Every structure is written in C-alpha cells, then in structure tokens.
Amino acid sequence: xxxxxxxxxxxxxxxxxxxxxxxxxxxxxxxxxxxxxxxxxxxxxxxxxxxxxxxxxxxxxxxxxxxxxxxxxxxxxxxxxxxxxxxxxxxxxxxxxxxxxxxxxxxxxxxxxxxxxxxxxxxxxxxxxxxxxxxxxxxxxxxxxxxxxxx
Amino acid sequence: xxxxxxxxxxxxxxxxxxxxxxxxxxxxxxxxxxxxxxxxxxxxxxxxxxxxxxxxxxxxxxxxxxxxxxxxxxxxxxxxxxxxxxxxxxxxxxxxxxxxxxxxxxxxxxx
Numbered sequence: 001x002x003x004x005x006x007x008x009x010x011x012x013x014x015x016x017x018x019x020x021x022x023x024x025x026x027x028x029x030x031x032x033x034x035x036x037x038x039x040x041x042x043x044x045x046x047x048x049x050x051x052x053x054x055x056x057x058x059x060x061x062x063x064x065x066x067x068x069x070x071x072x073x074x075x076x077x078x079x080x081x082x083x084x085x086x087x088x089x090x091x092x093x094x095x096x097x098x099x100x101x102x103x104x105x106x107x108x109x110x111x112x113x114x115x116x117x118x119x120x121x122x123x124x125x126x127x128x129x130x131x132x133x134x135x136x137x138x139x140x141x142x143x144x145x146x147x148x149x150x151x
Numbered sequence: 152x153x154x155x156x157x158x159x160x161x162x163x164x165x166x167x168x169x170x171x172x173x174x175x176x177x178x179x180x181x182x183x184x185x186x187x188x189x190x191x192x193x194x195x196x197x198x199x200x201x202x203x204x205x206x207x208x209x210x211x212x213x214x215x216x217x218x219x220x221x222x223x224x225x226x227x228x229x230x231x232x233x234x235x236x237x238x239x240x241x242x243x244x245x246x247x248x249x250x251x252x253x254x255x256x257x258x259x260x261x262x
Binding site: 018019022043050051054057058103109110111114118121 | 206244
C-alpha cells in the first residue's frame with residue numbers, strides 16, 4: 001500500500017515535541033474545515049495521528065533536540081492516506097508492536113501502551129518500513145471508522 | 152491546565168476546563184490532579200465535559216490520577232464527549248471507571 005501519487009493535500013514539518021504535535025493537529029483540522037469539511041467532522045484521523053506522532057516524539061526522536069519529522073496527508077472520499085517520515089531510531093523489533101488484546105484489570109491498570117491498539121482499531125492499513133535510515137509509517141484511516149470500531 | 156474543584160456534599164467535583172488532554176499536558180494534568188485529590192474528601196467526580204480531545208497519554212494520566220486516590224475513595228467520570236467516549240471504549244477503560252452521562256447525574260448519585 002502506497003499513498004496516492006502526487007502532491008499531498010496537507011504537509012507539515014513537525015518539531016519533535018509534544019506541543020508541536022498538538023499545534024500541528026489543530027492546524028490540520030483548521031485546514032480541513034475549509035478544504036475538506038466533511039472529513040474534518042470525523043475524529044478518527046486525529047486520534048490516530050496523535051498516537052502515531054507521539055510515538056515518534058517519545059521513541060524514534062527521543063533524546064534528539066531540534067529534530068523534526070514530516071506528516072503528509074492525502075484526502076480521498078473514503079479515507080485519509082498518511083505518510084509519516086522521520087530519521088530517528090528504528091523500531092526495536094523492526095515492526096510496530098502487536099495490539100494488546102487483553103482487557104484492562106482493575107488491580108494492574110496500565111497507564112500506557114494503548115497507542116498501537118488504537119491505531120490498529122481505527123486504521124484500514126498500517127505499514128511500516130525502514131529505508132536508508134528513515135522510518136516510514138503509512139496509514140489509511142477510513143472516515144467515520146470510530147463509529148464502526150465501537151460495534 | 153485549569154482544574155476547578157469544589158466540594159459538593161460527600162463528593163468533590165473537578166471540572167477539567169481544557170479543550171484537550173494529550174501528551175503535551177498529561178504530566179501537568181496528573182500533578183494538578185494530585186493537588187486536587189489531596190485537597191478533597193469523598194468520591195471525586197471528574198467532569199470531562201469541556202474536553203473535546205484526548206489521546207492515550209491523556210487517558211494514562213487519568214488512570215494515574217485514579218491510582219493516587221487513597222484507599223476508600225473512588226474516582227468517577229462524568230460528561231464524556233464523543234472523542235473521549237470513543238477512546239475509553241476502544242481501550243476498554245469504560246469497564247474500569249463508573250461513568251455518568253452528566254455532572255447532574257453524577258452529583259445526584261452522591262446526594
């Protein structure tokens with residue numbers, strides 16, 4: 001699965017800081033309200049991108065002050081196609097971790113580790129590749145997928 | 152971060168008056184929740200009505216705050232918006248917390 005060819009509808013260079021991720025997502029929503037108002041009403045894409053970008057900040061580009069990554073998005077009628085690129089650390093196993101299937105238990109409540117499960121539930125496709133020192137995460141996020149995931 | 156707390160009889164209501172609880176504010180949220188917990192008694196009702204967006208870092212901060220509650224005290228949630236509700240359901244955290252549809256419902260439950 002590759003993103004659509006051609007120039008992305010939205011492209012952001014994002015500093016590897018949580019505040020920059022928040023600012024990017026707010027800016028992206030503002031852009032979409034004008035250019036893609038129906039898609040802007042969905043929320044799955046924002047949930048997925050928050051998780052994926054946070055992973056880059058906290059893992060791939062951790063300990064790299066001044067580093068940045070790029071977010072490119074192509075909007076189609078059915079889905080948002082996204083490519084995230086960074087030149088940080090590779091994933092330890094070479095692949096995204098498998099989603100956690102077990103429900104949380106009240107006596108051992110986890111405070112993290114939900115990110116990839118959320119991404120997996122809301123994306124139609126998730127593909128990660130490491131090429132020439134670059135991490136490349138491609139996502140297909142169907143619009144209004146969150147409603148389906150609840151069923 | 153703006154957390155507004157007030158004692159309501161046996162319960163303590165904390166309104167999270169911010170539009171997002173995400174990775175950028177998660178640590179500050181947890182620390183300010185610690186202050187709210189220490190300053191209060193009884194069941195703590197967390198009003199998430201003003202929160203339009205949450206990510207798993209924000210969710211983790213709420214779980215961390217719940218773990219700060221002393222023995223014998225509970226934390227309950229109220230007024231989850233659509234995104235907050237989705238994230239709680241997808242992670243099945245809705246099975247861990249008692250969730251009230253509104254603040255009025257939550258406060259009525261604690262008379």
